Amino acid sequence: MKNQPESNTIDIPVHSNITLLKASIAATVIAAVVLVTAILPAEYNIDPTGLGKSLGLTKIATAAEASLPSDKPMTNIMATTDAIIIAQAPAVAEIKDLRAKVEGLRQDTVEIVIAAGKGLEYKLLLNEGEHLEYEWRTDGQPLYFDFHGEPQGDKTGFYESFTITTSDQVKGTLTTPFAGSHGWYWKNKTDEPITVTLSTKGAYLIKG
Known part of the structure; x- marks a missing residue:
């Protein structure tokens, strides 16, 4: 009895178009669910389902908003007749003293x-x-x-x-x-x- 030659061919399964379409729809649905239930509450404090609040995700967005500066400009530009000085913004109590120094230029x-x-x-x-x-x-x-x-x-x-x-x-x-x-x-x-x-x-x- 003769031995049959071994085949080196690898069969690669080919998915039908319907299978690929179903997988795409499923991925889109999962992404939408994650966006609504996790990303929006945590990043933007938007919680349409209420699930973000129950999971504590809205606290993350609230803490981030509280850490942003609201009473100081990033850069203060003061101009005199002959010169312009750009400095880091001072506190409100320091503005008067800073102007007094610049006026002598x-x-x-x-x-x-x-x-x-x-x-x-x-x-x-x-x-x-x-x-x-x-x-x-x-x-x-x-x-x-x-x-x-x-x-x-x-x-x-x-x-x-x-x-x-x-x-x-x-x-x-x-x-x-x-x-x-x-x-x-x-x-x-x-x-x-x-x-x-x-x-x-x-x-x-x-x-x-």
């Missing part, structure tokens, strides 16, 4: 003529810890300068120099180490007048 641009062979000072009055932004440039020739500060009320002649060099343009910032006058002394060593264009930004008064 200003921005100025001036032209200062340094006569030939002469020196000249230009000063700003600032409180301790203020942030000053500045930029200046000449209309041609470089100038020797001393950027320094003098403490308020000092009668000893003390001053602190921040930069001493020669240049035709400088841009930088300063956080004042003390209250007093802060500014520049320029020396024109040429035979022609030199004009300095100075731009400043911060909370200060101009001493000149």
Whole structure:
């Protein structure tokens, strides 16, 4: 008796269109039931069947709503005449103090003529810890300068120099180490007048 050859063919069952349609309808019904009885009560506090309340699902949505901020904006934008500051929103009690600080900000641009062979000072009055932004440039020739500060009320002649060099343009910032006058002394060593264009930004008064 001869052995029959083994078959390597695998029979894959093929579902009819009716079977697939029934499975799709069943999946849709199950999804709708889960949506109505679980997702809506838990996420949106919508409970048309009352089952979500009995299962405690509506408490989840209520707790999420209570945690949302309702009395503070996400970002507070305050504009002054010369600057815009974007900050995290303060509490209601802090708004008045914050405005008082911002109101001191200003921005100025001036032209200062340094006569030939002469020196000249230009000063700003600032409180301790203020942030000053500045930029200046000449209309041609470089100038020797001393950027320094003098403490308020000092009668000893003390001053602190921040930069001493020669240049035709400088841009930088300063956080004042003390209250007093802060500014520049320029020396024109040429035979022609030199004009300095100075731009400043911060909370200060101009001493000149």
